[in-house]
Amino acid sequence: MGILKNTLAIVSVIYSVGVFACDVQADKAFPSLLTENGVVVFDEAPIEKEPGDASADEQIGIEVSFVSCSDGAKKLIGKLPFLADTGKVRAAFFARAGQDAKESLFVIHSVNIRSDTGVKYSGDYYTVHVYQDSANGYVRDERLSTYFGNGGDILSDDYKDLVHVFPYKSESSIIEKLVSTSYKSWYVGAPVDLTINKKTSIHSSPVLADVTRMYLVAGDKVKQEGVEAGWLSIMFKTPKGKEIRGWIKCENAGGC
Template sequence: MKKLLLFSILFFVLCNSYAKDYPLTDNICIKSEVKNSSLFIYKSDCNKKKYLLDKFEVPNDIPEIDFVFLKNIKDERYIFISLKYSEDYRDETNKINYAGKYHLNYVYQCKKECTFDKKISNFLGGGGDLIDIHTKKVVYAFPYKTSNNVEKDLNSNFFKIWFNNQLNDGIVKNKTEIYEDARLNSKKIAYLISGDKFKIIDITSRWLNISYAGRNKKPIIGWIRCEDTNVCNNK
């Protein structure tokens, strides 16, 4: 009984006292605090003044900051925050599961105050590495689980063209499946072959939401992997 009580007290303390600081400049810091199984993220002046930037909750785990950095894009300042947590999802066919952590990327545009930037946040998206449960091989690697990979794409022509709303279409390089959602373990609805042209509706985590005019001219709308096209190769 005493051990159970001690564990309960320790768990309560850990869930309500964990805090960590992430200095970005001499007067800009990010602070994370865990309270009641939720992650609170604050922007501060690296001293006493701070305000709540965001709050996060996920099922069956407490998220934590994986990395955070500051970057200027077109003379505007942005804070990039990546979270990670354990994900026990397994697909309905019992073939694919997440390996390691699930990652979520959030971006905030900062002027006098910082506000959530939906456009860039959606571009980076969220996800994790997927493994074949039977062979244990990685069948999909989430592209933005490190700060180096995020910054690499932020500096690419691929991102710059998209950010300027100039990325409208693409061409398939390798045969690729069209999925119902931006997930390798979602339903396949069609496929494209080398040379097929498509219109781009949206982008997230290097997945392209596309519209393709089939033989009957009726558009097929779904998601394809950007690596099978000419779109992500604009370095």
């Protein structure tokens, strides 16, 4: 009987420690995410001022951290971008980025553009951050973070029409992409040949304003060399064998 009591006491202590370490209060920025051995938390935190910055206003950013269940230790995963405003965490979730991969942490952050950037944004500016679980904790996955990228919806010069739509504003939009054939081909590095479906301007970067005088027409064949935030990096070979590289919108070549 004494042995049983001692065993129960030990189990009770272990359970209490585990509960205490993982008993994280509700975060101001976004609800915590429970993992197998800890909790991912989203904290609002003051941003360190640049040297010589004498402004009185305190800038608040959002930090993503991991809290261990075993000892309560807290480790910073990453800081979300401060773009003249704290912004909001629109979504945070775990998803498998590849068939044999562990689940990755996806965070979608957005901020309202308050200053004149020269771009006529309609709504918020979004950034997608992906972190891989490793032996050293969660680390930023640059390849996946670049794939989903950043951006916002953009209006025409007369503010009447949308000329560009950022595709990854929600958890569902990313989950849908992760199971697509185009994403799976990109993930494993398979060669992708595409056909242009309408007259398409070539851009020097995945930015709407960086348009060149070059264009492609329906039926042109291109090779996909990269993907970023709904844009395709392509190579087009002219009938004379000259290689032309640039960026086009995904939807103008059958999606990506």
